[in-house]
Amino acid sequence: MFGIDCHTHTGISPDGVGTAGGLCRSAISQGLQALAITEHIELNRWFSEDHYNMTPRNKWEKFNYSEIMEKAMKQNSSIKDNYGSRIHIVSGLELGQPHADFGLAEAVMHDVRLDYVIASLHELHGKTDFYCLDYEKESVPALMEQYFKELLKICQWGKFDVLGHMTYPLRYIEGEHQIPVEIADYEEQIRACLKALVDHGCGLEINTSGLRQPYGKTFPTMEILKIYREFGGEMITIGSDAHRAEDVGKGVQEGIRMAAEAGFPYLCYFHEREPIYIKIV
Ligand SMILES: [Zn+2]
Numbered sequence: 001m002f003g004i005d006c007h008t009h010t011g012i013s014p015d016g017v018g019t020a021g022g023l024c025r026s027a028i029s030q031g032l033q034a035l036a037i038t039e040h041i042e043l044n045r046w047f048s049e050d051h052y053n054m055t056p057r058n059k060w061e062k063f064n065y066s067e068i069m070e071k072a073m074k075q076n077s078s079i080k081d082n083y084g085s086r087i088h089i090v091s092g093l094e095l096g097q098p099h100a101d102f103g104l105a106e107a108v109m110h111d112v113r114l115d116y117v118i119a120s121l122h123e124l125h126g127k128t129d130f131y132c133l134d135y136e137k138e139s140v141p142a143l144m145e146q147y148f149k150e151l152l153k154i155c156q157w158g159k160f161d162v163l164g165h166m167t168y169p170l171r172y173i174e175g176e177h178q179i180p181v182e183i184a185d186y187e188e189q190i191r192a193c194l195k196a197l198v199d200h201g202c203g204l205e206i207n208t209s210g211l212r213q214p215y216g217k218t219f220p221t222m223e224i225l226k227i228y229r230e231f232g233g234e235m236i237t238i239g240s241d242a243h244r245a246e247d248v249g250k251g252v253q254e255g256i257r258m259a260a261e262a263g264f265p266y267l268c269y270f271h272e273r274e275p276i277y278i279k280i281v
């Protein structure tokens with residue numbers, strides 16, 4: 001089956017389960033052309049708790065991501081040796097909150113074992129992951145505005161390969177908590193982010209995880225894909241954001257259909273931080 005999955009996690013990520021071998025076997029059995037393993041590296045917790053003078057605010061907050069990075073890179077290298085003859089294995093990472101320290105982010109990304117870097121924004125400055133916020137106490141419009149403001153900073157930095165799951169807060173706000181968001185209110189900010197991505201030669205991910213969650217849509221949706229295309233964007237990846245082997249490849253066919261409908265002739269995956277384009281068939 002034609003398809004790629006450029007966003008997956010194993011048990012090395014604090015919220016994932018299973019092994020990279022399990023992800024690979026699932027991708028190979030579906031006949032996918034490429035699989036990227038992209039463990040979480042939350043850059044704002046690269047060092048120890050002592051360094052930040054902080055303690056975990058919830059059970060998913062881990063520190064010392066420098067150690068997780070080393071585990072992830074060792075895993076990815078060995079998985080390439082074991083499965084690389086059957087499928088293109090992409091050694092990636094999902095770099096959360098790179099704007100916490102752009103200098104550190106660039107140093108982390110210098111690792112020669114890396115093929116691919118997804119930039120993500122899971123938590124706003126001074127707040128926890130959107131997953132853990134109390135939406136009874138938060139102002140949703142203020143959160144959304146702050147989200148796009150911080151996202152713009154990341155897009156304007158532009159040293160990564162692809163922006164991950166744009167509009168991630170909607171997974172919780174609209175999906176889990178059923179609070180409607182008028183996305184048109186943020187159009188100017190969204191356009192600025194997409195323009196910055198195109199100007200820096202960065203790609204956009206169609207993250208299909210929302211299709212199997214209450215949200216029921218991709219991150220981002222078709223309107224946003226079309227604006228990226230309008231601005232001249234060419235680099236589209238598709239990722240299931242699987243946190244277990246059973247979810248590898250889920251929603252990828254829908255993602256491909258959307259990419260084609262938005263006018264993208266190619267998908268891409270990455271090798272040594274360069275895009276490899278494959279024609280949508
Ligand atoms: Zn993420």
Ligand SMILES: [Zn+2]
Nearest residue numbers: 007009094241
């Ligand atoms: Zn992810």
